[in-house]
Amino acid sequence: MKIIKAFRSLNPIYKMFIITSTIYSLFPIYLAFNFTPEIGYSIMVSSVTLIMIIIYLKKYAAYPSKWKIGDIFLLILTFITVFLLPANFVCTGIIALKKENKDNLLMKIDKYLLGWLVKDGQISLWIDNNNYIGPHTLIGEFLNNTLQICYFSYYVIPYITMHFINLLNCGREIIFRYQNNGFKSSTYNKNWNNTLFLFSVYLLTCLFVFTINTLVPATSPRKYMKTKFKHPLILSGFGNYLNQRCKADKSANSFPSGHVAEILSIGLSYMATREYDIGIIIIIFSFLICLATLFLRYHYFCDLLMGVLVAFLSFYINYCFGFKKSLKYKKYFKIKNINSSPPQIKSYMALNESIDI
Numbered sequence: 001m002k003i004i005k006a007f008r009s010l011n012p013i014y015k016m017f018i019i020t021s022t023i024y025s026l027f028p029i030y031l032a033f034n035f036t037p038e039i040g041y042s043i044m045v046s047s048v049t050l051i052m053i054i055i056y057l058k059k060y061a062a063y064p065s066k067w068k069i070g071d072i073f074l075l076i077l078t079f080i081t082v083f084l085l086p087a088n089f090v091c092t093g094i095i096a097l098k099k100e101n102k103d104n105l106l107m108k109i110d111k112y113l114l115g116w117l118v119k120d121g122q123i124s125l126w127i128d129n130n131n132y133i134g135p136h137t138l139i140g141e142f143l144n145n146t147l148q149i150c151y152f153s154y155y156v157i158p159y160i161t162m163h164f165i166n167l168l169n170c171g172r173e174i175i176f177r178y179q180n181n182g183f184k185s186s187t188y189n190k191n192w193n194n195t196l197f198l199f200s201v202y203l204l205t206c207l208f209v210f211t212i213n214t215l216v217p218a219t220s221p222r223k224y225m226k227t228k229f230k231h232p233l234i235l236s237g238f239g240n241y242l243n244q245r246c247k248a249d250k251s252a253n254s255f256p257s258g259h260v261a262e263i264l265s266i267g268l269s270y271m272a273t274r275e276y277d278i279g280i281i282i283i284i285f286s287f288l289i290c291l292a293t294l295f296l297r298y299h300y301f302c303d304l305l306m307g308v309l310v311a312f313l314s315f316y317i318n319y320c321f322g323f324k325k326s327l328k329y330k331k332y333f334k335i336k337n338i339n340s341s342p343p344q345i346k347s348y349m350a351l352n353e354s355i356d357i
């Protein structure tokens with residue numbers, strides 16, 4: 001009961017983070033029905049994450065404002081959730097490979113959507129035959145190498161933003177707090193709210209992507225339509241090096257595009273928290289990744305559309321039930337004299353004095 005009470009008293013953004021990280025930690029149970037050797041790592045990290053969530057809520061229930069390592073514990077919890085991503089990605093890929101691919105279905109969807117514009121609705125085939133931007137042209141070779149670098153940014157942007165920007169800011173807030181006898185800076189709540197909101201959106205996006213990957217397995221235009229392309233992709237230098245790092249002989253995670261969904265969800269999160277500079281940059285990169293997936297034959301057009309839909313859905317759920325509600329909580333709990341407030345409101349205000357956005 002104490003855990004439930006503690007959960008109810010949390011800031012809505014904290015609630016959404018606890019919910020999404022808990023569901024994401026339970027995801028390996030779904031994967032376990034299609035056992036793979038790699039599932040062991042996922043289960044191990046998931047178990048640690050769930051235990052940390054339970055401890056955090058129990059300690060919060062017992063010491064809502066006095067648990068000195070509460071914010072450090074939460075920082076470790078946010079950091080460790082990311083370690084689940086590679087394992088879950090590998091496991092979903094292995095599971096998808098065991099099933100019949102749906103590339104033919106995706107091609108039909110593309111034809112329905114774009115058949116009026118390009119032959120068979122396949123943009124990658126149209127690019128292949130284009131005399132101006134095709135892979136056999138000078139412009140095409142330049143675009144291939146440039147877009148390959150943009151495509152690879154998918155592996156970098158989430159870790160830079162979540163670890164070297166958001167978690168670093170939260171780490172600085174913790175240091176400041178403990179150097180000043182527990183006093184929180186004016187940006188403490190803002191940094192924590194923004195960080196947990198970003199993590200929650202990102203984890204939910206990954207959860208949607210991985211689940212759909214296993215339900216609708218598909219290879220990619222690069223593999224499924226390999227015999228239909230007339231010209232090979234010409235890559236050189238750093239672009240060729242990155243292509244070799246991204247290249248895989250087997251793939252079944254085409255639908256939806258995780259590259260588009262995950263990067264766009266991060267960009268939308270930054271825009272919502274009014275960090276427009278970095279938000280605009282990431283959204284521009286998400287657009288370039290869309291182009292890269294088509295030029296480099298990684299995805300069908302419907303993969304991109306589904307990726308965009310997943311990103312907006314994950315963002316919308318967290319924004320409505322977390323971020324937006326937190327603004328209402330700020331107004332509701334703005335009480336002149338905290339000493340005259342009920343105990344549950346005292347607990348809330350002790351941990352969440354304000355939500356600065």
